[in-house]
Amino acid sequence: MKKYYTRACNFYYGSESKLRIKKKLSIPLNGNKLISFDSIEIINRKTKKIINIKKIKNLSKNLKKKVNSDLKNITKKKKFSNLKFNNIPLLMGILNITPDSFSDGGKFLKNNTAKNHVLEMIKDGVDIIDIGGESTRPGAIDVDHKKEWKRIKSNLIFLNKKKSFISLDTRKSIIMEKSLQYKINIINDVSGFEYDNETIDFLKKYKKPFIIHHSKGNPKTMQINPKYDNVLLDIYDFFEKKLKLIRSKGINHNNIILDPGIGFGKNLKHNITLISQISIFHSLGFPIMLGLSRKRFIKDLSGCNDSKERVGGTISSNLYSMLQGVQILRVHDVKEVKQAIKVFKKLIFV
DSSP: OOOOEEEEEEEEEHHHHHHHHHTTSSEEETTEEEEEEEEEEEEOSSOEEEEEGGGGGGSOHHHHHHHHHHHHHHHSOOOBTTBOOSSOOEEEEEEEOOSOOTTTTTTTSSTTHHHHHHHHHHHTTOSEEEEESSOOSTTOOOOOHHHHHHHHHHHHHHHHHTTOOEEEEOSOHHHHHHHGGGTOOEEEETTSSOSOTTHHHHHHHHTOOEEEEOOSSOTTTTTSSOOOSSHHHHHHHHHHHHHHHHHHTTOOOOOEEEEOOTTSSOOHHHHHHHHHTGGGGGGGTSOBEEEOTTOHHHHHHHGGGOOSSOHHHHHHHHHHHHHTTOOEEEESOHHHHHHHHHHHHHHHOO
């Protein structure tokens, strides 16, 4: 039996979106009347076609049932503990306390540089701060949990004092356990809970919100000729299987975010396919996060116009993602991305 997938497409924004919803010509994305769509792409492993929402009634009984089920997930307002998606996208600021992260390794290791960066991000309007003490860039080697904890402990204390919404970027359940006393809000394990077998047990025991992150292989091997049958559908299936596993382990809450892991075991074509068709993941019914900031695909696309911090490519890809309804963007340059979003919204969401 063929498996079908539903992707919202052909979006409208601002007052035009509201008007079209009122006339029942389009339907809101994630309960947000400022973004709506009037078409869907129906996909399987061999074919795909785009139809207007008015044509759904003409589909076969089983396919219509599947599409309508997906539409419920696509259109419903997403809820998450202590986060509001009324004004998307939310910005997750990156705080790498590492010597070897791909873009800012070593920058926040000494003295009060990390704390100053936290204060700067808060001033610039960051919504979430993602703190990590182990680099998981392509080629990175594992870090001992004692060293990882030593790197982040004092900064966790500082974040807690500042009442920040804290995302803990770690693959190790022992680090998660140690961090509980500092009131972390969400777990961001880039291995997709593959690195440490005890992570899912931790999530169940403490009922912590978490991000399901896709990564193919491990940091040492993930960029060595990564292959997929269909990168978009393979990662969609990965999320479905992870969600099924999580439910089978007794984790029943819906404080879950999905991140397809741009650059984590993907080549340029894979990354572009995922970004350009990111709206397919709305049909899983959970908020979507993307980490595009300063990534290698920007260099690959821009060629001789590449730059050290890749701000231009970061902003353009993040704005595109916003137009696809992505709820959370993980970024290095909070001020610059926030500025771009504010200006762009005033131009298009009118």
